Amino acid sequence: MTGVADVYLMLSKPRSKESRRRFAALFQREKKPQDLQKFVVLSWKHSGSSLLCDILHNHPEIIMHKELFNPIDIFTYYSTALLRNESSDNKWNYLSRDLWPQLFLDHIWPGRYADGTKIKSNGKAIGFKSFPEHWKDTDNEGVWKDLILDDFQVKKIILSRDCELSTYVSMRRAEVTGNYLGTPYPNDLKIHVDVSAFQAFVNHYRFTFQRKYKSPLYPQDSFHVTCEQLVDKDVFNNEIAPKLWGFLGVDDAFQVRRLKETVRQSQEDERLDVVISNWHALERAFRHSDVSYFKNRRKLKLSQDTSSTVSITDRTNSSLSQGSSDGTWSILLPICSRIASKATPVLPPADEYTNQYTSNNTEQPDVCWERLSQFAASFAETTSAKDRENVEFIVGIDEDDDVFNTIDANQRIRKILPIEVKVVFESIPPKMYGKVCQIWNRLSQRANRDFIVLFGDDILLLDNGWKRNIEECFTAIQSNNPDLPFGAACVAFNDISFRGFPTFPVIHRFHMKVFGRLLPKQFVNQGGDPFLFELYSRFNASKFASVKLKNTLGGDSSARYSKHEINWKGQVLRLSIEILTERIKTLNQVNVAPTGVCLDIVIPSYRTNNSVILKRIINLRSTLRAYVKFWIVVDNPDKEHLHEVKGLAEEANKSTFKDNNYFVNVVHYNENRGASYARNTGYNYSTADWVIFLDDDIVPEPHLLEAYIGSIFRYPLAKVMVGMTELPEPMNNWTRMLKTSNVMFFFGISKHYIHPPWGVTANIMVKGSRYNHSVQFKHLYPKTGGGEDIDFIFQMKSFHKLDGCVVGVPGATVMHPWWNNSNVCYNQIWGWANGDSQLITEWPGKTYLTLPNWVESMALLGITYLFFLRKALYLIPLLQTCTCIALVDHLIKTFAYYGSAANALPTKKPTFAFAHILFLAFGASTVISAQEVTRLLCIFKRHSLFSFGRRVDWCDGQAQTEILNQKLRSGLLFFVYCSLAYYFFQMRV
Known part of the structure; x- marks a missing residue:
């Protein structure tokens, strides 16, 4: 298990790209007063975009086209506006549009016919709607990004649907029936939803609306509205429409009118669990996911499908037509x-x-x-x-x-x-x-x-x-x-x-x-x-x-x-x-896929007096049928601890578990060999398809197994599932410093990334050793942990060579306690740094070179003094330079952490809030410094000159902009350090 403190350099400024886009917007041409306000409706199929377009079209001051960039054809309310000149033979079509998209937009934006007359005499805004595939299918995404997304003069109306499942089902029904507009769906129409395909859709859907369409100038150039708000007439007419008209700069007194041709295709009171033919399989896979439909079901505490979980014994037929007591x-x-x-x-x-x-x-x-x-x-x-x-x-x-x-x-x-x-x-x-x-x-x-x-x-x-x-x-x-x-x-x-x-x-x-x-x-x-x-x-x-x-x-x-x-x-x-x-x-004559879930849980156990936590872990159950074995690997020679663990296992195995599919095994070897050896032991004993690694100090949520089992069906190609490891709310200054320093970022990485670069082994599920037996935890990392989890997942990626083989499962949640009972524990910080510093030599291809940081710069000065100067005259400037370098570095870190430290304070702020915030921010900077010093000492201990100035890419290629920022920042800081050295040494000379 690894905590990475210096990740702040890459993640504390996640909006750096947006800042550059805001800066670039200053140099864009301002809209002339006579120009129409350009806008685009960014939406998804079957999210209410046709209804919104009709409403916009009815406004007398808005020129609204339809899907101008649909791959099939150009759709618009004003077909004659597509004429290039007064000749009816010279007209824009889908081919000319895709070949010259910029010229096509230049033709559309003025809002005029070929003869120069305005489409609407009093028009003030012009726009069209666009779906993500419109530009991708014609390989014009670059044009779309430059001329639409990054053009801040083009306003964006972003229409989404809160319920991703409803969107997907509606899309599938349209594909099956061919009815995309105006025709209600048959009442008896059933839709099969492929589990993995729906998960891929959800990921793409969220990326599009949460990241791709995210504007750094929001709300100046972006307006968000949901399908649910759109179909609610009272909400849209009274709350949304006036704001929308103001956003587009048109008459806000206009009363909303809807076209009669726009009809609802689905039944208003329909139930998706009835419409979806494979509802049981879908519900099993998404029950504990963050998909909105299933989140709402959990909030409402709707009954879960248990058809796949009924005990085999309970469902035994009384009449044994094929297997009876007369069997031979x-x-x-x-x-x-x-x-x-x-x-x-x-x-x-x-x-x-x-x-x-x-x-x-x-x-x-x-x-x-x-x-x-x-x-x-x-x-x-x-x-x-x-x-x-x-x-x-x-x-x-x-x-x-x-x-x-x-x-x-x-x-x-x-x-x-x-x-x-x-x-x-x-x-x-x-x-x-x-x-x-x-x-x-x-x-x-x-x-x-x-x-x-x-x-x-x-x-x-x-x-x-x-x-x-x-x-x-x-x-x-x-x-x-x-x-x-x-x-x-x-x-x-x-x-x-x-x-x-x-x-x-x-x-x-x-x-x-x-x-x-x-x-x-x-x-x-x-x-x-x-x-x-x-x-x-x-x-x-x-x-x-x-x-x-x-x-x-x-x-x-x-x-x-x-x-x-x-x-x-x-x-x-x-x-x-x-x-x-x-x-x-x-x-x-039936395709029967091997869908049985076989997973084991490996718990390395060194801590004593933790039988309550171990008992909670081995009592994990799933209402979804699965074959589960627990492997408690006792990595402590303490005989009383071993006897206690064996007693827990014996008690559990004597109990009548559901279908007898849960069993606890205890492995021990009468000595402490470390976390890596213990995990390998359980991993290699296991014959399961999946293995969950849990630490012996975490408290799992009761639905942990169900969340992981569901992810197996949602991501059939995945090899590593990263769960959500939460920590309690900070309770004292030390824990607030840890929170401020962001040292636990990767504990909760699954809520930030669909495909995390890695995750901590306190809560993670991986493919069983039968698929990749050569991938093992390496023993070169510290016994107490640090770096071995990153190395293991890097091995899995290298072995399987599959994009997206690591997946986040935020629904698989455990609670991890604060270290050392929430008391100061720099030993834990040093241990992590000692371990993760090994990654530089183990995985050199996943590192990058920067100029020396503060402690490396001080080391260079010290080495220079020892080997080349060695005069008492230079000792004082050396100490002055080192002191100033350390002060500058910690002042910069303290300033960077000030905002996070303010958020870490309890709701009731103390009287001396400013001093308290500075104290927390400075303490957070010492957490980072502790790891930086430890890594440098490890370089000297291992005589690894190659590691000097090298940093591990913790995000494994997913944060290239942040790496560039860190390189630039290191160069600027190193220049400051050199200037300080020059100043103090020049004074002596």
Whole structure:
């Protein structure tokens, strides 16, 4: 997590470009008294622009054209005004207009016909309306910017619609019906709204009205009106129209008249949730976004759609037409008496009886038979005779097994297993010993029943009716996903030895039909269970059953074989998802996208006594269906803290969570290795598509998961989602100084940028490691954090090479406390600077060179004195120069921060307000200075001459004007510093 204090140089003057435009306006030609007032209506399709144009057209002193620059044709109320001369054959058309747009405007602005007569004899204003695509489609944006936007003599009437969703739906309905004006839409017309396309529209819409159309001379040259004000006759006639007439310089006594031809196309009382055919998907994605329609729904506390969140168990059909208690099962049961393949075998005490078995790597026969008998007894006790009639056991036995691979042993196995079941024996060749996944594949080829599960002789089934329970889960999954074939699912037992891990998944013969085997051939003996669960979870078709079993030897402890991991989370899983998607499409003739949400939450935990916050984090839930695992990585060797965290996890996992899709895992390594190592640990354990990083001192809003889940659908190409990290209101002078210094700007970056350059890891979501496993947090950054978050996101950008891969999600909000309990904490400031200074050498392409700042200038003077002067005569001017440089720098910073410091004061200002403001502004300047000094010391410590005078582009190319400003400012200040040095040293000479 990084706070960047010197960002004030780039962001404290965000209106620098506007200042230049205001300065340029002074030199523009003033409108002559006889000239008509030029104006343009800047709007969007279906935002009420036709109604506004009609109202303007009816005014006797306004010459109003329509869409003069529509790509299709030139639309105007005065078609004869397009004649170049009195000949009817010489007329402006769309081609000549697009080739010579400036000449066309010169023809339009005088407001006259070809013979020189005025269009309106008493006209005082002339204008037309324009949509953003009018100029873009003809590649004339440069002309439009120079002759319209940047010409302050052309007034702008900016018409927008508060509800972006209504605008978009209206546009889509016009595209579908072809009715753009005058014809009401059919009452039964339904519109499909593509989630990502609508989000792109919202971004473009807001950029256009909030930034592109923003004028530095507002309100002199700009007039804002909304569609909602326009359609309300009383509001427009009494409040808006008089101001609009005054803005255009026309008769303000004119009574507004509307054309009868202008009709409302939509129903006045229509509900968008009825009009939009895929409302549930849209509401899921935008529920916690800042789109105005959904913000208003939240304010009104309208009920949210929960159709996608109903528990699978709750929606289980009472009649199980496809999956019933009569389902047939194949239980794969590999058994062996070998023990040497255990990671750390625990051998019985050596005596004459046991030595004959341990010497040839075999357990005592009594132990083997007892274990098998216990499993068979648990199976018999938890199933009925009717259940057992539909079960077959595929028993796999090693070829050289001295205990089980005999004729007598086979007979004994048949007697141990219930008499109702069918028993099939399969020989396991030596090359497969210890390779459970390959054994699983071999045994599954003999399976002839509907449901397939791999058991071991080391498990105990604990709950009656487990067979029916799991079959009901399959039926429930299919009822919740009607586009999926029955059996396209995975249901796992609840293994109390390893809660939250699908150690014993049940799959259907459908899986064998699709893939021809249970697992891809790359698997050895690890990863098969979670692979199957993760595969079907991408289709919302994985579930933990409520029935329990106990794994006595495997699970999270050592197994009876040497574990062999493969990287199945990337290519293997991706290819399997593609195969399954294509197969479902072929079977059901339906396009079923893998829309299941799988996300994990990684929380590095070093702080002690924070169980209240951790408990709040692990209790995060979403009403939207998702598969969520929490990874608490304990980065503190304190045993009490570890015990406390494990207790929280155990308590949480014992609870009955919604659909059993939330589980808490605790990882620890008995030492402090730093935030980067802890995050990497959880990140690499995760098999999810998305990973949320949260700090262990933040307080998340309850809807955090829903906000992030919605953003996944809104931005399908994004790789990093930056949440909103808020801080409390300042409560003392130190926190006011921090606020004034803008050191926390990037904590709330998501509300300023659609595509932030980076975000702090206190609250951020990134693509899972299975997509980019080579992207990791680097250990060269400080353990306590600083620079590692910026570096990580720079790596993600470099890896994916995709524009806009970082997205802001302001709805995903957490509250971050003030550091050091709101007391002075320069250590935190120094730590950030120590870390982010590493970025200069790690990412030199994202830096730029400036002239030395105040502390670097002082360092240059000191070095010059040490190596070249070294005379007592020059010591006093050196000290005088350094003192003055520091004073000048801090005076400039204090002056720059004065306004921010005044805003940071509490509502009730103190008696000595001016002195207090100066104190806060000066304190804020010391925050910046602390980082500047730290960065210089780090340069010396690392012997990195390259870093001297270099600055990191914190905005990663999104603030080029501010970088230019900083370079110019550094040059001016360095000139002042040199002048001071010359003055004091010249006095000595």
